[in-house]
Amino acid sequence: MHKTLQHIRVLLGAQGHFWTQARAAVLTVLTTHPRPLRAEEIHRALQNRHINLSSVYRALRLFETLNIVRRVTLGKGAPRYELADGYRDHHHHLVCDTCGRIEDVTTCPVEAGRLPQQIQRRTGFAVRSHVLDLFGLCRSCRRRGVSTTESG
Amino acid sequence: MHKTLQHIRVLLGAQGHFWTQARAAVLTVLTTHPRPLRAEEIHRALQNRHINLSSVYRALRLFETLNIVRRVTLGKGAPRYELADGYRDHHHHLVCDTCGRIEDVTTCPVEAGRLPQQIQRRTGFAVRSHVLDLFGLCRSCRRRGVSTTESG
DNA sequence: TGGCAAATTGCAAATAATTTGCAAATCTAT
DNA sequence: ATAGATTTGCAAATTATTTGCAATTTGCCA
Ligand SMILES: [Mn+2]
Ligand SMILES: [Mn+2]
Ligand SMILES: [Zn+2]
Ligand SMILES: [Zn+2]
Numbered sequence: 001m002h003k004t005l006q007h008i009r010v011l012l013g014a015q016g017h018f019w020t021q022a023r024a025a026v027l028t029v030l031t032t033h034p035r036p037l038r039a040e041e042i043h044r045a046l047q048n049r050h051i052n053l054s055s056v057y058r059a060l061r062l063f064e065t066l067n068i069v070r071r072v073t074l075g076k077g078a079p080r081y082e083l084a085d086g087y088r089d090h091h092h093h094l095v096c097d098t099c100g101r102i103e104d105v106t107t108c109p110v111e112a113g114r115l116p117q118q119i120q121r122r123t124g125f126a127v128r129s130h131v132l133d134l135f136g137l138c139r140s141c142r143r144r145g146v147s148t149t150e151s152g
Numbered sequence: 153m154h155k156t157l158q159h160i161r162v163l164l165g166a167q168g169h170f171w172t173q174a175r176a177a178v179l180t181v182l183t184t185h186p187r188p189l190r191a192e193e194i195h196r197a198l199q200n201r202h203i204n205l206s207s208v209y210r211a212l213r214l215f216e217t218l219n220i221v222r223r224v225t226l227g228k229g230a231p232r233y234e235l236a237d238g239y240r241d242h243h244h245h246l247v248c249d250t251c252g253r254i255e256d257v258t259t260c261p262v263e264a265g266r267l268p269q270q271i272q273r274r275t276g277f278a279v280r281s282h283v284l285d286l287f288g289l290c291r292s293c294r295r296r297g298v299s300t301t302e303s304g
Numbered sequence: 305t306g307g308c309a310a311a312t313t314g315c316a317a318a319t320a321a322t323t324t325g326c327a328a329a330t331c332t333a334t
Numbered sequence: 335a336t337a338g339a340t341t342t343g344c345a346a347a348t349t350a351t352t353t354g355c356a357a358t359t360t361g362c363c364a
Contacts, residue, residue, distance in 0.1 A: 018311060018360050039351080052314050057351060073225040078350060094277045103277065109265040110284070119257060124291030125246045132262070132284045139276030170331050170340060191322080204343050209322060230321065 002031055004087050008068055017062065022055040027063075035102055036072045036080030036093075074133060075100055085129065092131075096138035103138065154183055156239050160220055169214065174207040179215075187254055188224045188232030188245075226285060227252055237281065244283075248290035255290065 005027055009019045017023075029037070029045045037045075043056045060081050063069035070084040074095050082088070090111075094103040109132075110116070116127035157179055161171045169175075181189070181197045189197075195208045212233050215221035222236040226247050234240075242263075246255040261284075262268070268279035 013361085016311090020312065020360070022313070050314095054315080054352080055313055058312080061352095073231075079225075094271065094275070094279070096277075097280070103275065105271060105275075107267065107270070109261040109267045110286075113261040113265055115259065115261045116286070116288075118259065119246065119286065123246070123255065123257075124294070125248075125255065125286075126289045126294050127246070127286045128249070128288040130284065130286045132282065134262075134268070134271065134277075134279045134282045136268075136280040137278045142276070142278050165332090168340090172330070172341065174342070202343095206323080206344080207342055210341080213323095 002028075004031055004083075008087070011066065011068070015066065021049070022051045023059045023062070025049050025051055026056055026059040027068075030069065030081065030083050031087075034104075036074070036082040038078045038080050040078065042081070070131075072131070072133075074102060075135075093133045094138070095133055095135050096141055097135055098137060098141040101138050105134070108132070154180075156183055156235075160239070163218065163220070167218065173201070174203045175211045175214070177201050177203055178208055178211040179220075182221065182233065182235050183239075186256075188226070188234040190230045190232050192230065194233070222283075224283070224285075226254060227287075245285045246290070247285055247287050248293055249287055250289060250293040253290050257286070260284070 005024065008027060009024075012019055012023070025046050026042055029042050033045070039053065039056050039060060042060075043051070043053045046056070060069060060071075064071055064081075067084050068087060069081050071079045071081055072093070073079045074093060075097075089106055090108060091104045091106045092108065094105055095101075110130050116130075120126055157176065160179060161176075164171055164175070177198050178194055181194050185197070191205065191208050191212060194212075195203070195205045198208070212221060212223075216223055216233075219236050220239060221233050223231045223233055224245070225231045226245060227249075241258055242260060243256045243258045244260065246257055247253075262282050268282075272278055
């Protein structure tokens, strides 16, 4: 079993949660695919495993609570899920307004600029995490001269 | 009429859209209330005006397309809407994991760090806008020593 | 290696959030 | 004021997610 999965398995146990077929399967899909997936997509990836969509939702909800997975809402449609910081590299997203493609960026202007400390000092708010997504035109759409009315 | 509304009214006209009761009302609520509101909340604020919830959704959808309003998805529940950059100051959010309170911050590490230019140069992706939300504990929740298992 | 109690799952039905068809009402430009 | 195009209200339809409950799985320990 993957090191990350093993780690999560122990964490679940320590919190009194079971290591089940459904949960293991969902986590495997998430560690395998490198991009944020919708509940439906995760479920589809489980085709043969005979796991109900409800269980996918339940697993995701639990993982979100335990900070193992984070919900990402980009552009249109249902939210997506991906492994949270700590189970993969801290990163942000580049979302193309035209084709919807999602790329990752690992540069983080929040940490780099020490924004959390600055905010804590100035407002008393203790920042624990953040979400940063950048919208625009990906290289191929830009080349093609595509324009868009999309929000961002 | 508010300067911003007048401006938007002209914009709509130029694009072949009508300036209607429903649209004006929704915009008024958004310019009046300084925080991101749910479709339902906007509708409720229109109590007496006899405007259907469907029309609120339709207005929001149009405004989003025209970049007049942006959708903000913070924490649990339905998405919220607020005036987009250009119709109010560029800003980001501090969301308390415990009480759900939302504060604004106007410091922007993205612009400050010239991240858009850097990304464009390195990846070819042309950044046009971004969303940054910070999660953690607001001052009062921190004082009260509240803890949380919430994701962020 | 069972065997039991507690936790979890599948399934179907319930909710929540948002969208849509269409006739009536509203709006913009004569 | 009128005509034509757009928008609205309302009810019904969709889409996304949650929930109750009996059956099944899992963790623990004799
Ligand atoms: Mn990602
Ligand atoms: Mn805001
Ligand atoms: Zn970051
Ligand atoms: Zn910014």
